[in-house]
Amino acid sequence: MVISFFLPTTFFCIMLSGFQGKTVEVGRAHFETENTRFTILDAPGHKSYVPNMISGASQADVGVLVISARKGEFETGYEKGGQTREHVQLAKTLGVSKLVVVVNKMDDHTVNWSKERYDEIESKMTPFLKLSGYNAKKDVHFLPISGLIGSNMASKVDSKLCSWWDGPSLFEVLDTIEIPPRDPKGPVRMPIIDKYKDMGTVVMGKIESGTIQENDNLLLMPNKAHVKVLAIYRDENKSRRAGPGENVRVKLSGVEEEDILAGFVLSSAVNPVHVVYEFNAQLQILELLDNAIFTAGYKAILHIHSIVEDSEIVELIEEIDVKKKKDADPKKKKSKRRPLFVKNGAVVVCRIQVNNLICIENFSDFPQLGRFTLRTEGKTIAVGKVVALPPPGCSIFAS
Structure with a gap:
């Protein structure tokens, strides 16, 4: 079995690092256990390098989210607008289906392997992980470690250090994670x-x-x-x-x-990837910049698999009422509500156009080539999936 995982942190600086010890590019390294060969994609945690983190996450099966147990450090990342929140949302959007939340620096003198501090962090993170789309019981694993002294990483932490932890080590968790199957006989x-x-x-x-x-x-x-x-x-x-x-x-x-x-x-060559200038997508608006209006003409940077491309919303097709959709009678046809603009939290079907030809697929056919994020001025404002492509042989929809 082969698993790729990414680390949206500054903890593992495996290959390429920048100033002040921060990871800037996506570093790569490899290791093996008895059952699994792992590729580590070490992605930057600093907010200035989120596009690099997106590149790493888009290649990964498993995310290892390293959180500091120190007082104040966890809170800074977890508060509204913090990097911990953005990384979780991006990971889910980019197809990272399994998440390991590692509570690091448990050996710090202000923490001293405190079960109360560990439980506090887990209890605060769990509701947010659920809101981001993760099944907290099936898809998320929490565990304490000390990266500095290597405790609870390759082998289980010594009970003299941490008497209350009876769970697995980090490597044991990684070695038992099941990832979604891919089709070896499908088109390349x-x-x-x-x-x-x-x-x-x-x-x-x-x-x-x-x-x-x-x-x-x-x-x-x-x-x-x-x-x-x-x-x-x-x-x-x-x-x-x-x-x-x-x-x-x-x-x-x-x-x-x-x-x-x-x-x-x-x-x-027989079944090539779709190449388009525009596509229809279902978007969830996360949080727009102050005073911004999401409407036709809105411009943002599109991140889809390894593509980074300028994009523009050319048409809002339908706003989806998520609450009513759950209770709706599928036999009753309802007229589409074509909005002029949408606000934070809205789910909308829209048409997106790019300046250069890009290679993408419908999310339903190839999820990794059909999920994306929209960013503007260094902030992720929406996540989405491709729901319709122009007819074969066309790069744009017929007007």
């Missing part, structure tokens, strides 16, 4: 997160669907380049094939490195 979908030259053209990414083998003939979209797979690398090891869920490097012929951008998708 591998969003490109990076590329470089190394005796040829090499692309990096996570295979979301299908299996890639040496000598496969594929399409690189949206530029429709016919490419051939020369080699596949998992971690540092060469492999003849790789399946869904694996983070890989693929050496290609038929395309130059300078002709590839992050957000391109390595795709089946």
Whole structure:
């Protein structure tokens, strides 16, 4: 089994780090247990680098949310507008279905492995996790650790340090997490997160669907380049094939490195990924900037798999009344309510347009290529999913 997980924190600075000890880029590392091979995607926790965190989370199956047990530090991240809240919401939106909440710094002299402090943090986090869409009993695991001395990480914490904890260690939790299955026989979908030259053209990414083998003939979209797979690398090891869920490097012929951008998708030639200028989406508005109105003409930065693209709301199609929808009689047809604008908390179906061709899919077909966030001025203002694409052969809807 292969699992990728991300750490939206500054705790694990595995590969690339920036000033003041903060992780800036998404670092990568690997380790294995008896049952599982893990790829660590170390994502930045600082609010200035949320787009980098989005890049890491979009490739992950499991999120490890590291929270400080120190007085004041947890509260700062958890308060309205804090990074802990935004990271949880983004993780769920980006398809991170399982979350491990690690309460760190339990050895700090102000905490001293206090069960009361641990319970306080868990009791405050749980309701918010439920509101964000997580099943707190099935999808979330809480546990205490000390990263500084390595307690309760690879092996269970010593009872002399923490007599009240009888749960598993971090590695034990990670090794038993079940992740949603992907289709190894489906059409190939591998969003490109990076590329470089190394005796040829090499692309990096996570295979979301299908299996890639040496000598496969594929399409690189949206530029429709016919490419051939020369080699596949998992971690540092060469492999003849790789399946869904694996983070890989693929050496290609038929395309130059300078002709590839992050957000391109390595795709089946028979069943290629959709390429569009616009799409219909169901959006949930989280919190708009002060004095902002969400209406046709609203502009924001779209983040979908490894794509970062300027976008504009060109039409509000329908506002969904979530409360009434639950009680609605499916046999009764109701006329759509086409709003002029919507407010915080609204759920709306709208049409979104971008400046450049992008590779996306309907959420119902390929969730990882169909969920996204909208951000403006450094703040996540909406999360959404793709619900309709233009007809085959078209990049825009007919007017």
